[in-house]
Amino acid sequence: MAWLTTSARRKFAKPANWITSVTLQKFGNQIASYFNQVIDVGGHDVVMASGLSANGIAKRHISLPFIPLLWREDLDFSRSRAIFSRRFGDLTSGAEVLFLEDDYEFDKALSKGSQSAHLLHPQFSFEGLPKLLTEGAATARIAVVYPEGSNGERIEAYEQMFNAVAAKHGASVNTIAADALFRARDLTRNRSFHETAVQRLEHATHMVLVGSSKHASSLGAYLVDTTQGDRLIAEDTIGLSRWGRQIGFKQLGRGSRLAKLLDDVLTGSLKQERSARIVETGEPIAVLRNLVEQQYPSSFEQLNVTENEGPFNVFFSTTGLEDRTDGARPQRIRNMAEALDSDTPTVRIASNVNGFRRRRDFVLDLISAGRKAEIFYGENSTSPIPSADIREELGDFLRKWREAGGRSAWFVRDLHWLDPKAGIAQAADGTDGIIANGLHELNHVGGAADLLLAPDPASVEGFKRLLAGHDAPSTPWVALPPGVAPENVLESGTLRDKRNGPTLLYAGGVGAVYAMTNLLTAMQTLVENEFFVDFVVRPGETEQLLEELASFGLAEHPRVSVSTNSLDVYLPSSELTIGAVLLDSEYARFSFPYKTISMIEKGFPVITYSDMAIAAFVEHNMVGAATQRDTDSLVETLERMSNTDYQAAISAARESESWSARVQQVKQFLDNIVER
Incomplete structure (x- = not known):
C-alpha cells in the first residue's frame, strides 16, 4: 500500500503485524492514525489497494479515495468465513467500482453480494523486462507453477504426468507455488523480482502453469511480452482460457492434453504466434484513476455482451461455473456455457439471489434497449433450486424472454428424487421436501421453457415414466448428450x-x-x-x-x-x-x-x-x-x-x-x- 513508496518508507517502516491482525483490527483509531501519518508524509492523494485484505483495511481505516483491485483467489471463500464475508461486504457497500480479472470473477462477486460496478483489470505491458526463463541450456528444465494451497495429490499427479514426458527428452521437472516466486518480504528487502524468481525457478527453461493462481495471467503475460511464450504451456482453467482467447495464446489444455503440449513444445513442433495483447500505454495509476472517476451505474459490468451489439444468449445454471478441469458435472456446465458464448455473446445467470436478480434485470434492460433475445439455455442440478422465489422468478423471466422473441431450453440432469428406489420421502403436508420442490421447479421453469432436454434417449423415456401420475408440464423432451471439448x-x-x-x-x-x-x-x-x-x-x-x-x-x-x-x-x-x-x-x-x-x-x-x-x-x-x-x-x-x-x-x-x-x-x- 502507500507505505511502499520511497518517500513514506524513509520515515515509516512496514506496518507491524498487529495492524493487519484479524484479532486486533478493533483498534481502528490506532490503525487509521498510522496510515494518516504515512499519507501525510508521502503527500499521497489516492491509495491503490490490492487484494481483499488490503481493500478491507483501506475501506475501514483510510480516508483517501482508493482503487480496489481484486485478484483470482480473493473471492474463493465460503460463507462460513465470516471475516472475509465482512471485508467484502464492507468493500462493496462503499466502492462504486471493483476491478476484477474476468467475467468469472464478476460471477463470484455477485454470489458474495456485490453492489458495485464490475470492471476488468486494465492490461499493461511487460515488454523490455529481463527474461524469466533460461535460454541456451543443454537440457530442458520444466517448472510447474501452481497456486499456493493447491490439493497436494493433484499437484503430485501432474508432476508424475510431466515427469513421464520429460523422461523422453532427458529433461527434469520441479514444482513451485506461484506465491513463492516473490513474497512481500522480498519486496521489503529490496530484492529484484527477476533475480529472485529466476533463482527460485531453478533456472527453468520452460514453464507450465496449472490451477487458478492469482499470479497465473501475469506470469503468462510476462513470458509472452518478453518473447518466451513458445516456452510456456498453461492449464485451460476458466481464467487462463479467457486470457488466452484475448491474446491469441493457444498452448492451453486440460489434463493429459497438457502432457502432449509439453511434448510438442520440447520437440519444437509448437510455435507461439506473436501476441495480440492489447495493453494500456499510460502510467498505471493514472489509467486506473481515470477509470474509477468515470460514472458507472451500480449494475454495470464490463461483460462481453456489453462490448458487442446484436443478438445475445442467456446461460443459467443452479450453481455457478467451477474452475475445474475434472469432474463430470463441472465440465458439462462449463463446456456448454463456453460453447454457447462462442456462438453468440452470452450472459450467465446463477440461482443465488443477488446474482440472479442483478443479471436478470441487466438482461431485461438489454432487451428494452433493443437487443435481440436469442437462446436461453438452463441446467438444473441434482437438487432443486433452493429458493422458491427464485424458481418462480426464473419462470416469469422465461415468459418475458419468449415475449421478446427469445427461445428457451431447460436441461434436466436427473430426477432421482422421484425414483421410489431412492427412498426419498415426500413432506407430510406436500409443501416442502425435495420432491415438492423438484416438481415446483419443473413446472415453473420447465413449463415456461420451449423445450426440455435430458442426457440421452433412455433418460427421456425414464423421466417420462417417473413423472407419470404427477402434475408435470407438457413441454416436449429431446436428448442432448454431453459433448467433446477440444481442450x-x-x-x-x-x-x-x-x-x-x-x-x-x-x-x-x-x-x-x-x-x-x-x-x-x-x-x-x-x-x-x-x-x-x-x-x-x-x-x-x-x-x-x-x-x-x-x-x-x-x-x-x-x-x-x-x-x-x-x-x-x-x-x-x-x-x-x-x-x-x-x-x-x-x-x-x-x-x-x-x-x-x-x-x-x-x-x-x-x-x-x-x-x-x-x-x-x-x-x-x-x-x-x-x-x-x-x-x-x-x-x-x-x-x-x-x-x-x-x-x-x-x-x-x-x-x-x-x-x-x-x-x-x-x-x-x-x-x-x-x-x-
Whole structure:
C-alpha cells in the first residue's frame, strides 16, 4: 500500500503485524492514525489497494479515495468465513467500482453480494523486462507453477504426468507455488523480482502453469511480452482460457492434453504466434484513476455482451461455473456455457439471489434497449433450486424472454428424487421436501421453457415414466448428450514407455451402483491373453477394489494396476487403450456416464453393454463396440476390438459430437418445435 513508496518508507517502516491482525483490527483509531501519518508524509492523494485484505483495511481505516483491485483467489471463500464475508461486504457497500480479472470473477462477486460496478483489470505491458526463463541450456528444465494451497495429490499427479514426458527428452521437472516466486518480504528487502524468481525457478527453461493462481495471467503475460511464450504451456482453467482467447495464446489444455503440449513444445513442433495483447500505454495509476472517476451505474459490468451489439444468449445454471478441469458435472456446465458464448455473446445467470436478480434485470434492460433475445439455455442440478422465489422468478423471466422473441431450453440432469428406489420421502403436508420442490421447479421453469432436454434417449423415456401420475408440464423432451471439448483431446498413442499389449481402462466408482462382476471375471482370461488392465478409482474406494481383485486372484498381478489419480491426468502406456464403461447395475440402463465422452477425447475406443443407454451412441458413431452381459462375449468383443482401428471414427465423432455441435442441435430442436 502507500507505505511502499520511497518517500513514506524513509520515515515509516512496514506496518507491524498487529495492524493487519484479524484479532486486533478493533483498534481502528490506532490503525487509521498510522496510515494518516504515512499519507501525510508521502503527500499521497489516492491509495491503490490490492487484494481483499488490503481493500478491507483501506475501506475501514483510510480516508483517501482508493482503487480496489481484486485478484483470482480473493473471492474463493465460503460463507462460513465470516471475516472475509465482512471485508467484502464492507468493500462493496462503499466502492462504486471493483476491478476484477474476468467475467468469472464478476460471477463470484455477485454470489458474495456485490453492489458495485464490475470492471476488468486494465492490461499493461511487460515488454523490455529481463527474461524469466533460461535460454541456451543443454537440457530442458520444466517448472510447474501452481497456486499456493493447491490439493497436494493433484499437484503430485501432474508432476508424475510431466515427469513421464520429460523422461523422453532427458529433461527434469520441479514444482513451485506461484506465491513463492516473490513474497512481500522480498519486496521489503529490496530484492529484484527477476533475480529472485529466476533463482527460485531453478533456472527453468520452460514453464507450465496449472490451477487458478492469482499470479497465473501475469506470469503468462510476462513470458509472452518478453518473447518466451513458445516456452510456456498453461492449464485451460476458466481464467487462463479467457486470457488466452484475448491474446491469441493457444498452448492451453486440460489434463493429459497438457502432457502432449509439453511434448510438442520440447520437440519444437509448437510455435507461439506473436501476441495480440492489447495493453494500456499510460502510467498505471493514472489509467486506473481515470477509470474509477468515470460514472458507472451500480449494475454495470464490463461483460462481453456489453462490448458487442446484436443478438445475445442467456446461460443459467443452479450453481455457478467451477474452475475445474475434472469432474463430470463441472465440465458439462462449463463446456456448454463456453460453447454457447462462442456462438453468440452470452450472459450467465446463477440461482443465488443477488446474482440472479442483478443479471436478470441487466438482461431485461438489454432487451428494452433493443437487443435481440436469442437462446436461453438452463441446467438444473441434482437438487432443486433452493429458493422458491427464485424458481418462480426464473419462470416469469422465461415468459418475458419468449415475449421478446427469445427461445428457451431447460436441461434436466436427473430426477432421482422421484425414483421410489431412492427412498426419498415426500413432506407430510406436500409443501416442502425435495420432491415438492423438484416438481415446483419443473413446472415453473420447465413449463415456461420451449423445450426440455435430458442426457440421452433412455433418460427421456425414464423421466417420462417417473413423472407419470404427477402434475408435470407438457413441454416436449429431446436428448442432448454431453459433448467433446477440444481442450481435452489427446491424440492416440503413448507419451510414456510402451507396453507390449493393449490396455483395458476402467475409470469410475466401486460399489453396488458400479458393480463389475463380469469385468473382474473376464480379467482372468484377458491377462492371460496379454491384456493390461488399469483401474482409476477414488482414493476412498481403493481398499474395496483391491479386496474384489484379491477374490479373483488379481490383486498383485503384474498386468493389473490401480491408481487414485483422476482420469483427466491418465496417460496411456499402450498403443491401444480401450475404455471400459461396463456397469452391471440398473442405473447404467438409464444414464449416460460422462466418462464415455472422456474416453473419446483421449482417443480410446469404448466397450459397453448392449443394454446400456450409451450403446446406441457408441455403435452409431462407431467409436467402440457393445457386448452381451456374459464373460465369454466380453472377452471375445475385446479381442476383436484389439484388432480394429477406431481412430478415423473417433476423429469424426470429436467433430460431430462436440459442444459446439450441441449448441447447433439445441437451435435445431427449437426450430423444429411447432409454436405452442
